[in-house]
Amino acid sequence: MRKDGEVWRRGLFLVLWSVAACDDGPVAPRFVTPTEIGTSLAYSTWTPALTDTCTQAIHDSYSVVGPDGMRYPTWHPPVDPASGCTFGHEHGRDPRGSDLYNEVGPIPFGYANQHLVASGFGAHRQEDHVGHKVEWENDMPMRVGETGSATFAITCDVLTKLHQGTHSPDAFTNNLHEVVYHVNCSDGTAFSATLLTPIGTPGQLVASCEHERTTVAGTATPPNSPNGGGRRAVPDLGCIQEHVLRTDGERPRFDSALRESWEVSGSLRKANGQTIAAFNPYYQVIDPSRYYDPALTSAMGRPIDLCYDTTVARRDRCQTLPAEVIAWNDPRSPFKGIRRFVDVNGNFVRNADGPEVWYTDPLGRNGRTEPFAGSIRQWVARRDNSGLDLHGGVMGHERSYDAPGVRAPN
Amino acid sequence: MLVLTHMKRIASILTLALLLSSATARAQARTVTPALSTIWAEVTVGGAGARLTCDVCQSARDVGPAITLALGAYASPQLRVGLEAGRWTYEENAVREHVHTFGLVAHLVPNPRRGLFFLGGLGWSGYRAGEFKYDAPRLTVGAGWDLPIYGRWVVGNVLAIDAASFAALKTGSTTVARNVGLSSARVSVQVRRR
Numbered sequence: 001m002r003k004d005g006e007v008w009r010r011g012l013f014l015v016l017w018s019v020a021a022c023d024d025g026p027v028a029p030r031f032v033t034p035t036e037i038g039t040s041l042a043y044s045t046w047t048p049a050l051t052d053t054c055t056q057a058i059h060d061s062y063s064v065v066g067p068d069g070m071r072y073p074t075w076h077p078p079v080d081p082a083s084g085c086t087f088g089h090e091h092g093r094d095p096r097g098s099d100l101y102n103e104v105g106p107i108p109f110g111y112a113n114q115h116l117v118a119s120g121f122g123a124h125r126q127e128d129h130v131g132h133k134v135e136w137e138n139d140m141p142m143r144v145g146e147t148g149s150a151t152f153a154i155t156c157d158v159l160t161k162l163h164q165g166t167h168s169p170d171a172f173t174n175n176l177h178e179v180v181y182h183v184n185c186s187d188g189t190a191f192s193a194t195l196l197t198p199i200g201t202p203g204q205l206v207a208s209c210e211h212e213r214t215t216v217a218g219t220a221t222p223p224n225s226p227n228g229g230g231r232r233a234v235p236d237l238g239c240i241q242e243h244v245l246r247t248d249g250e251r252p253r254f255d256s257a258l259r260e261s262w263e264v265s266g267s268l269r270k271a272n273g274q275t276i277a278a279f280n281p282y283y284q285v286i287d288p289s290r291y292y293d294p295a296l297t298s299a300m301g302r303p304i305d306l307c308y309d310t311t312v313a314r315r316d317r318c319q320t321l322p323a324e325v326i327a328w329n330d331p332r333s334p335f336k337g338i339r340r341f342v343d344v345n346g347n348f349v350r351n352a353d354g355p356e357v358w359y360t361d362p363l364g365r366n367g368r369t370e371p372f373a374g375s376i377r378q379w380v381a382r383r384d385n386s387g388l389d390l391h392g393g394v395m396g397h398e399r400s401y402d403a404p405g406v407r408a409p410n
Numbered sequence: 411m412l413v414l415t416h417m418k419r420i421a422s423i424l425t426l427a428l429l430l431s432s433a434t435a436r437a438q439a440r441t442v443t444p445a446l447s448t449i450w451a452e453v454t455v456g457g458a459g460a461r462l463t464c465d466v467c468q469s470a471r472d473v474g475p476a477i478t479l480a481l482g483a484y485a486s487p488q489l490r491v492g493l494e495a496g497r498w499t500y501e502e503n504a505v506r507e508h509v510h511t512f513g514l515v516a517h518l519v520p521n522p523r524r525g526l527f528f529l530g531g532l533g534w535s536g537y538r539a540g541e542f543k544y545d546a547p548r549l550t551v552g553a554g555w556d557l558p559i560y561g562r563w564v565v566g567n568v569l570a571i572d573a574a575s576f577a578a579l580k581t582g583s584t585t586v587a588r589n590v591g592l593s594s595a596r597v598s599v600q601v602r603r604r
Contacts, residue, residue, distance in 0.1 A: 145581060146540035150505040153468040187466040387584035 042110025072108030086405025119374025131165030142392035166288035195364035198228025209239035229265030289408035456598030474500030546577030
């Protein structure tokens with residue numbers, strides 16, 4: 001009897017060993033939490049102003065230690081649930097509802113930016129706190145190639161964050177913006193990328209209402225910012241004149257004039273330039289609180305001011321305004337960057353041979369398997385989804401992130 | 411809603427088949443079975459529900475029109491063999507899927523005095539949708555019922571299942587899924603000259 005048991009145990013061991021031998025080895029975690037070693041440049045930069053009722057200390061309590069051991073600000077609700085105070089800005093959808101949250105944890109705002117100078121880029125990027133916007137969706141049906149969903153049934157979880165300030169002249173000339181992009185699909189496509197991605201041409205913007213019309217808006221900032229593909233479609237005076245200040249008596253259409261589209265062409269690349277992962281989501285804002293007008297101070301106009309033009313007053317988005325004149329940063333303004341959505345578009349992985357953990361510079365380039373000065377930790381599944389052309393859906397359409405106290409700058 | 415549409419299509423096909431069958435059954439009583447020629451030819455028209463099978467393949471079975479053409483010879487009064495070509499198609503959201511088949515087919519007639527026959531086949535199946543393509547060896551099994559209508563002409567119904575597997579789904583030369591299967595279930599009305 002004991003001998004029979006021994007045979008069974010040996011047999012079971014052989015089976016388990018065979019199964020283990022077929023495995024590619026343990027999967028590296030997407031996110032690691034090292035010991036805290038300090039605070040990041042992005043931490044504790046927000047201070048209350050105007051109608052904001054939360055203190056800086058309450059705001060700073062919403063933080064996370066990033067993969068580099070530095071403490072970063074992270075997502076928080078627009079109203080602090082413990083005290084009921086308001087921050088005056090919002091960061092989009094609560095990431096804790098994402099199926100990816102358990103894998104990636106809270107998103108550190110400013111992680112890529114933190115390491116820009118150390119990586120040898122030669123300049124630092126100033127990103128305000130309020131511009132970090134989170135969006136996610138679980139189990140999104142994806143389209144595959146030209147066949148949509150006729151041949152394949154693939155779903156993806158996507159959790160993303162873009163620094164998308166739509167209240168200041170920053171994006172008129174600055175094409176370098178921090179993007180965090182986590183994706184996990186039913187076909188095995190998965191990656192987590194954090195980078196400062198150049199969106200479009202530095203110093204140049206594309207008119208939001210006519211993407212063929214480009215405008216040189218000023219000197220590139222940072223001056224050595226590269227051209228990153230994609231584009232930043234931002235409203236300009238031409239769009240305002242065409243859709244809002246109409247001479248034909250028709251209803252003004254703010255949404256048609258103002259809709260911004262930041263079309264990212266992001267990628268993680270090896271040192272030899274070979275792509276490890278790539279993605280090209282479009283981040284759209286329907287109600288920015290600024291537009292480009294070179295004749296004005298800082299080359300920036302405020303849509304709210306148009307509501308007091310006689311041809312526009314009490315019409316379209318101006319209908320709900322109070323009788324008195326309100327400022328661009330008043331919570332009652334209909335232009336505060338709270339109506340947003342993201343077109344997910346393509347997701348490409350070329351990492352069949354691994355490893356899962358890569359280190360790139362903050363621009364997502366020069367990918368190596370070991371960390372180096374100024375490097376960012378990235379995670380890419382061992383997968384090559386060549387030929388699938390996996391693209392899809394829209395996240396956040398018809399969603400508004402308005403909340404008590406939220407106002408521009410947001 | 412989609413399932414309901416598919417069920418309606420299948421119901422229409424079956425109704426058509428039954429109408430033809432009942433009409434020809436009456437004709438059968440008046441028809442004397444003629445001597446067989448050495449060559450037979452057949453066309454079947456009906457519907458089929460087809461789907462690919464793989465980890466990431468769409469699990470819905472799409473029901474669309476199907477047609478086959480066959481030409482062959484009698485090995486004996488109980489057995490006819492031939493070459494068969496077929497096509498199935500389905501369109502959804504401006505994407506059209508096709509399945510092409512080609513191969514050998516054999517009809518085994520247990521009792522030539524009765525209409526029942528069994529069919530078997532082997533050959534090739536090819537799936538096409540947009541840039542995706544799939545080519546695999548295929549087996550077919552099924553059964554049918556012959557009802558003489560006039561001279562050497564017979565009509566009837568065919569139920570068949572096609573199954574292909576052990577092939578890759580590709581776009582260009584790039585494999586996007588391995589070990590993919592393709593199956594279809596066909597319900598058809600046949601016209602054959604025997």
